[in-house]
Amino acid sequence: MENFLSIDWGELFGLSVPLxxxxxxxxxxxxxxxxxxxxxxxxxxxxxxxxxxxxxxxVADAAQNAMAGEYTSISDGMVLVATLIGWNVFxxxxxxxVPAFRKLAEPGPLHLIQNGVILKRNLRREFITEDELWSKxxxxxxxxxxxxxxxxxxxxxxxxxxxxxx
Numbered sequence: 001m002e003n004f005l006s007i008d009w010g011e012l013f014g015l016s017v018p019l020x021x022x023x024x025x026x027x028x029x030x031x032x033x034x035x036x037x038x039x040x041x042x043x044x045x046x047x048x049x050x051x052x053x054x055x056x057x058x059v060a061d062a063a064q065n066a067m068a069g070e071y072t073s074i075s076d077g078m079v080l081v082a083t084l085i086g087w088n089v090f091x092x093x094x095x096x097x098v099p100a101f102r103k104l105a106e107p108g109p110l111h112l113i114q115n116g117v118i119l120k121r122n123l124r125r126e127f128i129t130e131d132e133l134w135s136k137x138x139x140x141x142x143x144x145x146x147x148x149x150x151x152x153x154x155x156x157x158x159x160x161x162x163x164x165x166x
Contacts, residue, residue: 016073026083029058034091038105050106055088106155113151113161126153137161 015022037050062080095102110122112133123133133151136159142148150162 012073013075014073015075015079017076019079022076022079023083026062026080027087030054030084030087033058038107051088051091055084059084109152109154109160111150112153112159113145113148115150116145116148116164118145122153128153133159 033054034051037054059081062077062084091105095105110126111119112122112128113119118130118133123130137143137148137151140161140163142161142163147163148161149164152160154160
């Protein structure tokens with residue numbers, strides 16, 4: 001009980017770094033990582049949205065730093081996490097209400113096959129091998145290119161296939 005009372009509560013919950021510095025650092029890292037996820041690692045994201053994945057990664061790190069003592073106060077970590085979540089909510093809101101922003105923030109579908117012809121330039125652009133593409137085609141019951149009207153890499157990194165009607 002004595003140790004509990006000897007805790008410096010002001011140091012534990014007071015800000016050890018200026019609030020503006022935490023907001024600027026959090027915002028800068030959010031935007032840097034958002035741009036990297038948006039323009040570099042498109043196909044690695046999977047079914048989770050870019051901004052959602054980004055928040056999971058950096059919030060986990062920010063929270064870990066606050067818990068492990070990288071900051072000297074819990075409040076520093078709380079402010080940083082709130083900043084990151086705030087940006088994520090704002091971008092979701094902006095994407096919902098501003099279609100032009102949604103087009104910038106989320107890549108559109110990328111054509112991979114058109115009328116049974118593989119668009120190799122687009123495969124190269126995303127570093128998708130023909131073997132990987134064939135694996136996805138087989139998963140959807142396709143065993144020959146003439147069966148495929150179109151195939152796209154969607155903005156979540158998944159490949160969708162539109163088969164020709166028989």
